[in-house]
Amino acid sequence: xxGLCSDDVVRLDLATPxxxxxxxxxxxxxxxxxxxxxxxxLISEHPVIIFSRSSCCMCHVMRKLLASIGVNPTVIELDDDxxxxxxxxxxxxxxxxxxxGPSPPPAVFIGGSWVxxxxxxxxxxxxxxxxxxxxxxxxx
Numbered sequence: 001x002x003g004l005c006s007d008d009v010v011r012l013d014l015a016t017p018x019x020x021x022x023x024x025x026x027x028x029x030x031x032x033x034x035x036x037x038x039x040x041x042l043i044s045e046h047p048v049i050i051f052s053r054s055s056c057c058m059c060h061v062m063r064k065l066l067a068s069i070g071v072n073p074t075v076i077e078l079d080d081d082x083x084x085x086x087x088x089x090x091x092x093x094x095x096x097x098x099x100x101g102p103s104p105p106p107a108v109f110i111g112g113s114w115v116x117x118x119x120x121x122x123x124x125x126x127x128x129x130x131x132x133x134x135x136x137x138x139x140x
Contacts, residue, residue, distance in 0.1 A: 035082060035085040036087070040087060042076065043087075043112055047111055048134070050075045050109075051076050052075060052106035053106075054079075058105075062108060062121055065121065066121075069131060069134065071134055071139045073108070083105055108121055110133055110137055111137035
């Protein structure tokens with residue numbers, strides 16, 4: 001499955017699946033799925049995916065960092081009530097940038113695994129582990 005180009009952000013309304021934009025043609029929507037199931041499926045279908053709030057400056061920085069490496073992530077914008085459907089491990093409370101709440105947006109997943117927010121992604125990059133991880137999931 002191909003990802004979206006770095007300038008594309010999908011506004012995905014999980015409450016009304018038919019509202020997905022035409023630019024999201026690679027994102028299949030099943031109206032019978034719950035928001036949690038749909039998010040979990042999107043995570044499994046895309047090697048690098050970012051869930052964000054609308055107009056999130058941290059998401060923009062994450063996209064630019066990944067683009068500088070040669071990766072164009074799929075970016076899904078969610079409303080505040082939809083953010084709660086993003087699965088995060090119990091260790092999220094110890095992750096850099098965690099501010100409490102259901103999930104620290106933006107939340108990036110690589111190869112189906114939760115990475116965290118912007119600070120966690122930058123830390124992964126600075127430690128030299130980001131590029132090998134991206135190569136491992138086949139996006140480099």
